[in-house]
Amino acid sequence: MATFQRHRLTPWLLLSPQLAIVAIFFFWPAFQAVIQAFYVQDPFGLGRAFVAFENFTRVLGSAEYYRALGTTVTFSISVALGAMALALLLAVLADRVIKGAHGYKTLLIWPYAVAPAVAGVLWVFMLDPELGLVSAWLGAMGIDWNHQLNGGQAMALVIMASIWKQMSYNFVFFLAGLQAIPKSLLEAAAIDNAGPWRRFWTITFPLLSPTSFFLLVMNSVYAFFETFGTIDATTAGGPGGATRTLVYKVYEDGFIGYDLGSSAAQSVLLMLLVGLLTLLQFRYLERKVQY
Amino acid sequence: MRYRRPGLDIASHVLLILALIAFCLPVWLAITAATHDQAALYTGTAPLWFGDQGLDNFRAILSEPVARLGTDVARLLFNSTVMALGIACGKIVIAILAAYAIVFFRFPLRRLCFWLIFITLMLPVEVRIMPTYKIAADLNLLNSYAGLILPLIASATATFLFRQFYMTVPPDLLEAARVDGAGPWRFLKDILLPLSKTNIAALFVIMFLYGWNQYLWPLLITTESDYMTIVVSLKRLLSSADNLVPWQAVMATALLAMLPPVAVIVLMQRYFVKGLVDAEK
Amino acid sequence: MATLSLDALSKTYPNGVTALHGVDLIIDDGELVVVVGPSGCGKSTLLRMLAGLESISSGELAIDGRRVNDLEPAQRDIAMVFQNYALYPHMSVADNMGYALKNQGVPRAERRRKVEETARLIGLEDLLDRRPKQLSGGQRQRVAMGRAIVREPKVFLFDEPLSNLDAKLRVQMRIEIRRLQKRLGVTAVYVTHDQVEAMTLADRLVVMNGGHIEQVGTPMHLYDQPASRFVASFIGSPSMNFIEARHADGVLTLPCGTHLPLRDGSPAEIGDAVCLGVRPEHLVQVSHSDDTTLVTEVELVEPLGADTLAHVRLDGQAELLVARLDGAQHIAEGERLYLRPDPERLHLFDPQEGHRLAAPETAS
Numbered sequence: 035m036a037t038f039q040r041h042r043l044t045p046w047l048l049l050s051p052q053l054a055i056v057a058i059f060f061f062w063p064a065f066q067a068v069i070q071a072f073y074v075q076d077p078f079g080l081g082r083a084f085v086a087f088e089n090f091t092r093v094l095g096s097a098e099y100y101r102a103l104g105t106t107v108t109f110s111i112s113v114a115l116g117a118m119a120l121a122l123l124l125a126v127l128a129d130r131v132i133k134g135a136h137g138y139k140t141l142l143i144w145p146y147a148v149a150p151a152v153a154g155v156l157w158v159f160m161l162d163p164e165l166g167l168v169s170a171w172l173g174a175m176g177i178d179w180n181h182q183l184n185g186g187q188a189m190a191l192v193i194m195a196s197i198w199k200q201m202s203y204n205f206v207f208f209l210a211g212l213q214a215i216p217k218s219l220l221e222a223a224a225i226d227n228a229g230p231w232r233r234f235w236t237i238t239f240p241l242l243s244p245t246s247f248f249l250l251v252m253n254s255v256y257a258f259f260e261t262f263g264t265i266d267a268t269t270a271g272g273p274g275g276a277t278r279t280l281v282y283k284v285y286e287d288g289f290i291g292y293d294l295g296s297s298a299a300q301s302v303l304l305m306l307l308v309g310l311l312t313l314l315q316f317r318y319l320e321r322k323v324q325y
Numbered sequence: 326m327r328y329r330r331p332g333l334d335i336a337s338h339v340l341l342i343l344a345l346i347a348f349c350l351p352v353w354l355a356i357t358a359a360t361h362d363q364a365a366l367y368t369g370t371a372p373l374w375f376g377d378q379g380l381d382n383f384r385a386i387l388s389e390p391v392a393r394l395g396t397d398v399a400r401l402l403f404n405s406t407v408m409a410l411g412i413a414c415g416k417i418v419i420a421i422l423a424a425y426a427i428v429f430f431r432f433p434l435r436r437l438c439f440w441l442i443f444i445t446l447m448l449p450v451e452v453r454i455m456p457t458y459k460i461a462a463d464l465n466l467l468n469s470y471a472g473l474i475l476p477l478i479a480s481a482t483a484t485f486l487f488r489q490f491y492m493t494v495p496p497d498l499l500e501a502a503r504v505d506g507a508g509p510w511r512f513l514k515d516i517l518l519p520l521s522k523t524n525i526a527a528l529f530v531i532m533f534l535y536g537w538n539q540y541l542w543p544l545l546i547t548t549e550s551d552y553m554t555i556v557v558s559l560k561r562l563l564s565s566a567d568n569l570v571p572w573q574a575v576m577a578t579a580l581l582a583m584l585p586p587v588a589v590i591v592l593m594q595r596y597f598v599k600g601l602v603d604a605e606k
Numbered sequence: 607m608a609t610l611s612l613d614a615l616s617k618t619y620p621n622g623v624t625a626l627h628g629v630d631l632i633i634d635d636g637e638l639v640v641v642v643g644p645s646g647c648g649k650s651t652l653l654r655m656l657a658g659l660e661s662i663s664s665g666e667l668a669i670d671g672r673r674v675n676d677l678e679p680a681q682r683d684i685a686m687v688f689q690n691y692a693l694y695p696h697m698s699v700a701d702n703m704g705y706a707l708k709n710q711g712v713p714r715a716e717r718r719r720k721v722e723e724t725a726r727l728i729g730l731e732d733l734l735d736r737r738p739k740q741l742s743g744g745q746r747q748r749v750a751m752g753r754a755i756v757r758e759p760k761v762f763l764f765d766e767p768l769s770n771l772d773a774k775l776r777v778q779m780r781i782e783i784r785r786l787q788k789r790l791g792v793t794a795v796y797v798t799h800d801q802v803e804a805m806t807l808a809d810r811l812v813v814m815n816g817g818h819i820e821q822v823g824t825p826m827h828l829y830d831q832p833a834s835r836f837v838a839s840f841i842g843s844p845s846m847n848f849i850e851a852r853h854a855d856g857v858l859t860l861p862c863g864t865h866l867p868l869r870d871g872s873p874a875e876i877g878d879a880v881c882l883g884v885r886p887e888h889l890v891q892v893s894h895s896d897d898t899t900l901v902t903e904v905e906l907v908e909p910l911g912a913d914t915l916a917h918v919r920l921d922g923q924a925e926l927l928v929a930r931l932d933g934a935q936h937i938a939e940g941e942r943l944y945l946r947p948d949p950e951r952l953h954l955f956d957p958q959e960g961h962r963l964a965a966p967e968t969a970s
Binding site for chain 2: 036037038039041042044045046048049051052053055056058059060061062063064065066067070123124127128130131134138139140141142143144145146147148149150151152153155156157158159160162164165166167168170198201206210230255259260262263266267281284285288289294297298301304305308309312
């Protein structure tokens with residue numbers, strides 16, 4: 035790479051805004067979170083006491099935390115797999131028809147622009163137990179829908195709303211991935227007497243694996259963090275904690291329960307978890323699943 | 326292509342159109358609900374067709390203070406716009422500069438700076454929300470546009486994308502510019518920025534959406550309705566302890582909350598897709 | 607208009623690799639010097655050090671007597687033509703050519719005048735408003751040239767500027783570069799790995815190998831008197847033939863039994879073993895064999911039209927020899943061929959070190 039030499043001050047000048055913002059709003063808070071996790075603070079913010087790992091043992095010893103972990107895993111896997119499977123199906127269909135693929139893309143892309151919280155509100159309205167249209171249809175089929183009381187249905191609601199928003203992101207990538215597969219490969223497979231079903235599973239699907247892996251990581255991150263808005267606007271973690279994910283619990287314990295030590299300890303645990311996930315992603319970035 | 330089967334093509338179109346209808350249904354219902362008055366909505370299930378109260382509903386929320394919000398929705402739209410533009414422009418500017426330093430200069434501690442910046446890709450604001458809130462409070466940033474914007478431009482996604490792009494610029498170009506007497510600032514202004522136009526547009530779309538759609542951070546940092554964003558306001562409208570939910574106002578607000586980002590994505594689709602797909606590489 | 611002096615220029619990269627080991631060279635005013643060598647020989651590094659794009663590890667570089675080691679490229683008053691042209695893709699041809707002038711603060715009107723003048727000189731006047739993307743390879747090459755010319759620099763630097771063009775255009779541009787350089791009278795340094803390009807363009811040729819200069823001289827001098835086996839094999843196409851031989855009393859004995867008397871008898875520095883070099887064009891076909899001819903068998907024939915190249919096998923020689931014969935002649939594979947090395951044109955090299963041993967003087 036060609037570079038500018040003999041300029042000592044300029045790069046620092048260029049970097050300083052980013053470094054300042056990152057230092058103030060990223061490293062300092064992250065550092066604070068780690069420190070806070072080892073202290074107990076009284077609710078009035080008057081003093082705090084060092085308690086070593088007590089916050090962590092308290093968090094890791096509570097059934098609540100594992101319940102939230104379980105909820106997070108169920109929710110994330112459902113959202114990631116659901117949004118990807120649906121997107122892949124639609125992308126394969128759109129790729130098949132050639133004529134109109136671009137049109138379908140335009141028509142399917144916009145939910146990505148909708149805020150997670152707004153997506154949640156739209157779905158809450160459709161499934162409102164009193165006047166929701168879809169809940170009325172479900173009632174006609176004998177399903178008594180009330181996500182305000184039924185934990186399973188509340189979970190289903192946030193999952194559906196989250197999938198609805200994320201699907202278009204995946205669709206764009208899968209369609210791009212499909213269109214990048216050389217048609218000659220599929221023609222060769224057709225000459226080798228492979229039908230459409232077999233062609234998909236033996237040629238297309240393996241060749242899409244880099245895209246799929248990337249999307250898996252992105253969808254997990256989405257399900258973990260960005261869906262906070264969806265959950266808060268629709269179920270607020272309820273009913274009875276049925277939709278309380280780890281991120282939601284950090285927020286609830288910190289800002290509603292004012293248990294700063296526990297909230298910080300949970301933040302640190304989350305950071306470790308996400309760090310692990312990201313390490314996976316970076317390893318992937320370095321040596322992609324290649325063909 | 327002889328191996329294609331026309332029957333499958335028709336089935337594909339049918340399935341796609343069904344999917345499209347399903348995808349549009351939530352928005353369709355929002356539009357129809359926003360055109361009825363509250364009394365009409367509560368007479369049965371949500372209507373599938375339009376009512377005649379649409380204009381009144383929108384006029385009401387845009388011009389008069391809304392019950393649970395303490396302000397009108399026009400103000401919320403303005404706040405959201407400031408925040409989204411602030412985040413998009415702020416991120417793009419600092420990212421252009423930082424990526425430029427990292428790619429086109431060699432200096433001591435360059436690798437360290439690189440890692441300090443890119444490690445932020447790992448941890449979204451949701452994870453470090455408490456301490457970030459505390460710092461914002463200490464810096465007197467609660468209930469201010471700076472407070473809405475600054476902490477959210479800490480992440481390095483844009484820097485990462487610009488770095489990826491800069492690395493594809495032929496090294497010859499920099500050398501030619503040096504021989505032609507261009508220093509670092511001239512090269513940035515005359516050569517690099519004009520070449521980055523598409524990337525800047527793509528990033529603008531992505532960052533505008535990111536900023537507009539923020540939820541948790543604006544929820545915490547704005548306690549006064551003067552700085553509330555439209556996305557956050559929806560929950561307040563919904564949370565009815567005693568009264569009936571004013572669905573026509575909620576849906577009208579939701580539609581207004583969707584409109585700008587959806588318009589941006591549809592109008593700038595070309596850049597958006599390019600930006601997304603480039604981000605993967 | 608300038609002389610360039612290179613005094614013990616060296617380049618060592620931070621990772622410890624030395625790309626250039628002390629290069630000494632004086633380039634005269636208005637001279638076109640071609641630096642040629644295989645890839646990795648350090649020729650591009652040398653050029654980029656002249657341009658100021660690579661720092662100089664040690665040694666002195668002066669333009670017109672002024673030390674320029676630590677000057678930025680733009681302060682050295684040089685212009686460079688890059689291998690990939692390096693045209694700014696978002697600027698028109700005129701803006702590309704005028705960019706350096708703009709950075710120097712030349713007023714717009716004067717810039718325009720100079721750009722137009724240069725464009726006329728190299729036949730670009732109709733293309734000034736186009737973008738590089740809308741130009742053919744040859745036209746882009748011209749713009750790159752124009753960009754260098756318009757600044758009226760002291761020195762032109764060319765970094766393999768023709769390597770991306772097709773063969774026909776390359777010949778045409780080669781001639782044009784030569785003509786322009788002579789007409790403008792600007793000192794020029796031209797780097798290439800193509801020895802034909804090097805021979806045809808150069809006032810003087812610098813052959814580099816492994817970060818050293820092997821030999822400096824006019825193209826014909828290097829052809830006639832290569833200082834080493836490396837230069838001998840690099841200059842001239844097809845490459846020189848080499849035969850390991852024994853020497854005693856002014857007579858070479860080849861492995862096949864042929865005896866070649868040396869013209870000047872037996873100079874003192876020639877030992878027992880020598881490496882004999884004969885160019886393909888100096889192997890003369892004769893009708894019958896005697897003591898001084900090589901008896902060979904034709905393995906492959908390459909007719910080129912005017913000439914025919916015969917790849918022939920010689921007893922006791924692992925590699926095939928190449929002979930350049932008259933194209934009018936019909937030679938068949940498997941045929942026996944008698945070849946006599948021109949006694950005036952024998953080259954002797956040290957078999958280990960590869961340096962030239964006392965030269966049998968050529969007729970020139």
